[in-house]
Amino acid sequence: MTFAVLGPFGDAIDFIFERRVSQAGTVEVGGLQEMGELTLTHLELSLAATLIATLIAMPLGAWLGHIGRYQFLAISTSNIGRAVPALGLVVFFIAFLGVGFLNVCVALVLLAIPPIITNTYVGMRGVDPETVDAAKGNGLTGFQVVRQVELPLALPTIMGGIRISLVSVIATATIAPLADVDTLGRPIISPNVYGTAGQLAASIVVAIVTFAADGLFAALQRAVTPSGIKINAGGRPRGRLSFLSTKRSMPST
Amino acid sequence: MADLTHLPVLAQIGDDFFGNREGAAERCPGNNGLCPGWIADNFDQYLSPLWEHVLLSLVPLVIGFVLATTLALLAHRYRFLGPLFLAFVSALFTIPSIAFYLILLNVTGRGFTTAVIVLTAYTQVLIYRNVTTGLQEVPSEMVDVAQGMGLSRRQILFGVELPMALPTIFAGLRIAASSTVGIAGFAFFAGAGGLGAEIFADPTFRGNVVAASVLMIVLAAILELVVLAVQRAFTPWERAVSS
Numbered sequence: 059m060t061f062a063v064l065g066p067f068g069d070a071i072d073f074i075f076e077r078r079v080s081q082a083g084t085v086e087v088g089g090l091q092e093m094g095e096l097t098l099t100h101l102e103l104s105l106a107a108t109l110i111a112t113l114i115a116m117p118l119g120a121w122l123g124h125i126g127r128y129q130f131l132a133i134s135t136s137n138i139g140r141a142v143p144a145l146g147l148v149v150f151f152i153a154f155l156g157v158g159f160l161n162v163c164v165a166l167v168l169l170a171i172p173p174i175i176t177n178t179y180v181g182m183r184g185v186d187p188e189t190v191d192a193a194k195g196n197g198l199t200g201f202q203v204v205r206q207v208e209l210p211l212a213l214p215t216i217m218g219g220i221r222i223s224l225v226s227v228i229a230t231a232t233i234a235p236l237a238d239v240d241t242l243g244r245p246i247i248s249p250n251v252y253g254t255a256g257q258l259a260a261s262i263v264v265a266i267v268t269f270a271a272d273g274l275f276a277a278l279q280r281a282v283t284p285s286g287i288k289i290n291a292g293g294r295p296r297g298r299l300s301f302l303s304t305k306r307s308m309p310s311t
Numbered sequence: 312m313a314d315l316t317h318l319p320v321l322a323q324i325g326d327d328f329f330g331n332r333e334g335a336a337e338r339c340p341g342n343n344g345l346c347p348g349w350i351a352d353n354f355d356q357y358l359s360p361l362w363e364h365v366l367l368s369l370v371p372l373v374i375g376f377v378l379a380t381t382l383a384l385l386a387h388r389y390r391f392l393g394p395l396f397l398a399f400v401s402a403l404f405t406i407p408s409i410a411f412y413l414i415l416l417n418v419t420g421r422g423f424t425t426a427v428i429v430l431t432a433y434t435q436v437l438i439y440r441n442v443t444t445g446l447q448e449v450p451s452e453m454v455d456v457a458q459g460m461g462l463s464r465r466q467i468l469f470g471v472e473l474p475m476a477l478p479t480i481f482a483g484l485r486i487a488a489s490s491t492v493g494i495a496g497f498a499f500f501a502g503a504g505g506l507g508a509e510i511f512a513d514p515t516f517r518g519n520v521v522a523a524s525v526l527m528i529v530l531a532a533i534l535e536l537v538v539l540a541v542q543r544a545f546t547p548w549e550r551a552v553s554s
Contacts, residue, residue: 065417066417067417137489140486140489140490140493140531141489141492141493141528141531141532141535142493142528143493143496143507143524143528143531144493144496145493145496145497145507145511145524146496146510146520146523146524146527146528147524149510149511149514149520149524150520150521150524152514153344153514153516153517153520225405225407228407229407229408229409229410232407232409232410233409236514243409246409246413246500258413258414258417260410261409261410261411261413261414262410262414264407264409264410265406265407265410265411265414268405268406268407268410269402269406272405
């Protein structure tokens with residue numbers, strides 16, 4: 059299979075499908091199997107980090123949003139999170155804690171937490187206060203209000219936060235090979251083994267994986283949107299924090 | 312520690328890179344490679360990457376602001392363009408940065424230009440969305456009054472709508488500023504240097520990682536403050552209200 063017409067891109071596509079001798083001529087690199095393994099590790103690492111971050115950040119953001127206090131804290135976490143460079147954070151963890159899956163995972167969890175906290179908070183505060191009052195009037199306890207009213211209504215916004223985190227974690231997991239975790243970043247970090255074709259090939263695969271994950275999450279976000287909100291979607295948001303429409307306000311790295 | 316001497320990205324960055332840092336970690340005995348003395352003595356080697364980083368942040372911000380505002384104004388005038396533009400700038404934002412640098416590298420070549428294109432692309436969604444939100448949030452009564460006073464469309468835009476939207480626009484610019492500093496940390500993948508190159512040049516030497524990362528955080532904070540200062544200069548009426 060050759061895609062010579064496409065120049066470096068054709069060579070990169072070749073690299074994805076067929077094994078070839080490495081730059082130094084000592085090993086064979088590339089091919090569907092190796093790219094598949096790298097992609098699998100990449101996804102494993104990214105999903106683990108995003109899942110852990112969600113388990114930590116969602117309850118915290120939901121609690122803060124429910125009691126409606128510490129707004130400054132909930133909002134500024136993502137501001138601070140944005141100012142901390144992803145590269146610095148990951149390398150910092152490797153330099154101080156050492157290499158390995160767990161260490162790089164912890165760094166990625168820290169990266170993923172802020173958008174989820176902020177979006178959960180904003181989503182909870184965005185619930186129409188009258189709806190909450192009606193739920194309380196019906197005799198629901200605080201916990202029931204959170205679980206049955208606020209969380210379901212805030213879910214699309216929360217999913218938006220998880221989506222931002224997942225996308226930025228997948229992007230940042232590219233530098234995980236610095237911690238000896240062989241993600242798709244391996245050919246990118248080591249082009250003396252994989253060649254520039256491998257570097258470009260891995261970049262293309264990372265981009266495809268990111269768009270696939272983003273698209274999947276967008277669909278999921280639509281699926282969890284309560285039908286009542288969908289009908290209202292045209293009108294102005296009626297919540298308490300409508301000015302903070304942070305559906306997607308965090309950068310990937 | 313991982314053996315990182317094989318990292319070839321270094322070779323691409325330039326030979327003078329390793330020269331002054333060979334064995335630096337060994338010369339720095341305190342705290343497992345984190346000693347303020349070393350950072351103080353070698354601070355000047357971070358100055359030119361810092362300056363590269365400043366340029367890598369400022370240039371995309373300025374270009375990105377002009378571009379995104381133009382798009383937003385077009386979408387404001389021709390409503391049907393709005394969803395198209397939003398989908399486009401959101402898609403740009405989703406591309407992973409390292410992949411974006413490396414892919415574009417094969418199209419536009421190594422160096423500053425490629426990095427600026429990538430970084431400008433990332434500012435688009437942040438600024439565009441805030442400009443459109445800001446314009447939408449202008450109370451329709453105010454626009455009605457302006458129309459009733461006989462103002463033209465252009466006068467309403469520049470005299471009423473844009474000034475009212477400025478705080479939201481500047482908020483977007485602040486977000487764009489700090490995120491650009493962060494993403495510029497990977498600009499060395501496009502051969503454009505910056506502080507990220509310093510981190511990558513010796514990622515196991517703690518003093519180096521801390522020095523370069525802290526400089527990036529400080530730069531992000533300063534840029535946000537600069538945007539805030541510009542905002543105050545451009546919206547004197549906001550100050551009058553708050554004081």
